[in-house]
Amino acid sequence: MARALAACAVALGLCAAGCEEEAPPARLVGQVHLTLLHTSDIHSRLFPYNLQLGQVDAGLGLGAAASIANVGGAARMSHLLGRERARSSRALHLDGGDCFQGAPIFNFYSGEAEIRALGAMGVDAMIVANHEFDRGALNLGIQLQQNAGFPVLAANYQLEDPAQPGASPLGAILQPFTVFDLEGLKVGVVGMGNLSSLTSIFEAPNRLGVTPLNTTEVAQFYVDLLRPTVDVIVFVTHLGLDGDERMIETTTGIDVVLGGHNHIVLQPPKRVRDCSRYYDEEEQRHYILLNDERSPGEGAKRRRYCAPRDVLLAHSGAFAKFVGRLDLVLSRDASELGGGYDPLNGFEVLSDRYELFPVTEGVPADPIVASALEPYAQGLDALANLDLLVGYAPGGSRRASASGGDSPLGNLVAGAMWLRLGIQTDFALTNTTGIRADLVPGPVTVEQMFNVFPFDNSISKMQLSGLEVQELFDFVARRSSGRGCVSQAQIAGARAVIDCAARSADGAASGVATHVYIGARQPAIACPNGDADCPGGEVGSCDVEARRCWQPLDPIATYELATSSYLAQGGSGFRVLQRNTTQLDTQVQQRDALIDAIRAGSPCGAGERGELASCRRDADCAGVGEGFVCACPESVVEGRACKTGEAPCSRGACVLARCRDDVAAYQRDVCAEAPTDWVREQCESALAPCSAAGEQCKYLACVDRRLGNFSDNRLRMVGQ
Incomplete structure (x- = not known):
């Protein structure tokens, strides 16, 4: 009791003679070890699932290329996390967000299971990202309030007052940073949520109540705030690779960045120089730009000079396929760190080692997490017959194309929307990124349909003029050009050439759509020899699969489009669709349209009449x-x-x-x-x-060419 009172007296500045003042804890000296365990973009893959492995995943240790592997699962991840945590005296498990959305468990439980699973894993902190908002900010706030017993971070979101009627409680839950004392090593962890998808991180009519803040300003503010009291600063982000690099280059003082959003693995982690974006030729020094609050000018900037240093940047994949471990040897000994060491930065990274642990079938399940998820597994069995067979895919179906254009699964999806009974428009278009998983070779189940289409988006119809159709495809071209000339849309009933190198008429942006065709010519013109048989011989004018010439886009004609309700509401920046006043939501979900289109097919080996021998x-x-x-x-x-x-x-x-x-x-x-x-x-x-x-x-219907499961170059990508 006396010690407690003395401590209170000291805190209040009332200590008189005779009080026993406790000495501050001694700062660590010498080399210190820190382990950072990183997960990100789990996307509701709480239960193991089958995956046909590509070359990248095979090279990262999931199995042989083209084989079907059973991967993922929160219980398996937890076993790896627990094992690696036990092998280090100082360890933190940090999750990079997007644990919501991607499997049926989210559709039925709205994120409750994901948050509880992270808690059962023993996560030390997580950040919120774009898909955490898929059921709205209010739902996210409720799930975190009820189920998160760990810090949840987002420094770059300004949140609405939770006291307002109907407001989300997020403002009282999210915090910009947290500090961990690991056997004397103080680690400051700052969270940075996603900004690039802010226009589409919710499904209307839910509101966000989130105002995005400038990345550089926010990052530097919290670095400056924490530096005097912590030894190491770690940023956990969902900005994407480009956003991470830009943040590092325009700030000074960050030690490590654990990133997400792009679903990639950086093996080994990148080394990015901070304070490297700007250079003063006269002073011959680097600097960063910050807002000058002392200047009355709008947007006035001031320079802060600094010396560039290496910052580690790690990404650890997605869909519960991997757990990343970053081991750091830290020091604040200037003789070890070399010239230019600033004591204000505390401990600096002296050396590092990164390991990636694949979450494969051979990894045991953590019984604690498995037990926590068992009620949800039983609930899914009762709520939805996810094991029901839809069809059989002998070779599966890929959502990506080697050419970067139309993909087999993309064509299958778009065709299902286009030809759906009661919809049957002139053409259909959906976003490539909305198709979230490949069809694995073998039996196709309802659960796989949820994995392909986790979003509950319906099909919307609308009327577009020819000029609006051209504007629509030009926008697709611009988005595709900015993403490595990989098409950001999948279509049916149309054809187009996407020129990623061409510039718009005003020269403001790269990416233009040319040779746009909608529907076959009437009367039909055959083209057994390709484009040369069609009037004008234009590129892409012949549908080589149907051997019919297509009709060029007429600027003054009217065309009916079938698209997803997400794009119709302006998601992913499709403003040309958002402002259209002829929209009709059919209430037919894209997932259901795909299921029905597959079920309408014939079994493998059936003749032209759909009958087996x-x-x-x-x-x-x-x-x-x-x-x-x-x-x-x-x-x-x-x-x-x-x-x-x-x-x-x-x-x-x-x-x-x-x-x-x-x-x-x-x-x-x-x-x-x-x-x-x-x-x-x-x-x-x-x-x-x-x-x-x-x-x-x-x-069982056969998911093959007869069902539209093929790529036919209807989106021809040029100018890569």
């Missing part, structure tokens, strides 16, 4: 094609590998053998978690997976 034995299917077997319940032999027995089939049909095998394996997963082998065998016996799979493959 009948058979009595496997040999009868030789004429259908390679890899087909005779499916009939009375002859199939159950086992880990399905076989057709010797008994002839009475009502057999030729189905793709891979379809039967893959669907049977999918059926067996129901029994995979049985407590004993005997129970599992009894479960499989009751399900008869091979027999059931053969019958299902007689009706």
Whole structure:
């Protein structure tokens, strides 16, 4: 008690003779080790999922390229985080935001499960990013208020007063920074939310109540505020790679930046020089520009001279595929750090090591996190039949194209919108980034449809003049040009050339759409030899798949467009659509349109009338094609590998053998978690997976070229 009173007296400045003053804690000396564990852009992938691996993911350790791997899951991530935390005396787990949106669990629980999962993992701090606002600021505030027992950061958002009627409680929850004392090492962590997607970080009619603040000014303010009292300053951001680099180059004093938003991995981390954007030739010194509050001029700037130093910049991927570990050896010994060391900067990074841990099937699940997520898994089973089969994709479907233009999945999606019964417009357009996942080869489930289209966007129809259509495609060209000449739209019923190098008429921006065509010519003109057969022989005028010439865009004609409600409301900057007054929201969700379009297809191997060849034995299917077997319940032999027995089939049909095998394996997963082998065998016996799979493959639609699952260069990218 006496010690406590003495402390109070000292704090109040009332200490008289006889008081025992406690000496301030001694500052650390020598080299100090710090571990930063980083996750970002989890996007609701709280449960493991199957992924067809590309070259990048394969190179980062997820598995062999083109193979299908089971990856992700919060419980697996938590095991890795716990293991790595135990291997370091000073460790922080920092999450870079966008833990919301991307899997069905968010659609049904609005972020509750994501926040609770991060808490169960033991996250030390997280930042809020754009997708945290997908159900509105009020929902985000409620979820954090009820479920977040850890600091939630965003320094560059000015929030509305939570006392206002209908306001979000975010203003009372979010904080710009937090400070951790790790065995005497004081680490200041500052959060920077996303700014580039502020126009689209909510689904109307939700309001944000967020005012974005200048990145450089905010970052430098908090660096200056924290520097006298902390040893190390770490920024956790969702600004994207370009935004991170710009922030570092225009500030001074940051030690480490852990970034997100672009879904990339920096292996190894980049070294970016701070205080390097501006150079004074006369003084021969670098400087940063800050607002001069003493000057009455609007936007007046003042220079602060500084010496450039290396700042570590790390990105650790997305979709719960990786956990990043950044080990730092820190020192404030000028003799170790070399000339130019400023004691104000406290500890500087002397050396670093970065490790990336893939979240694969071989990683055990943390039972604490698995237990926390179990009620949500059971709830999803009750709320939605996510395991219901929609179709079968022999080769899957990619959302990206090697040419940067139209992709197989993009064409499939746009075609489903364009030809949807009751919609059937002149053409359809949706944003490429709204298609969030590939279709993995094998059975296509309702859950995969949620992964492809996690957003609950509906299809809107509107009337556009030819001039507005040209303006629309020019905007797509400008966005595509600024993103590596990768098309930012997917279309159906139209064709265009996107010239990323051409400049607009006023010369203000790169990217122009040329050779725009809407619909086939009437009467039809065939073009078996390509564009040369069409009037004028213009580039892209022949649809090589349909062998029909297309109609050039008429500036004074009227065209009906089908697009997503998100774009219709101006999302991603599509102002040409937002200001249109003829909009009609059909209330048909894009996801449902895609599901219905797939289900309307024919099974693999079906003839022109959609019928499968009948058979009595496997040999009868030789004429259908390679890899087909005779499916009939009375002859199939159950086992880990399905076989057709010797008994002839009475009502057999030729189905793709891979379809039967893959669907049977999918059926067996129901029994995979049985407590004993005997129970599992009894479960499989009751399900008869091979027999059931053969019958299902007689009706499951085949996601192939006939369904529009191909790329045909309808968006031709030039000028890369």
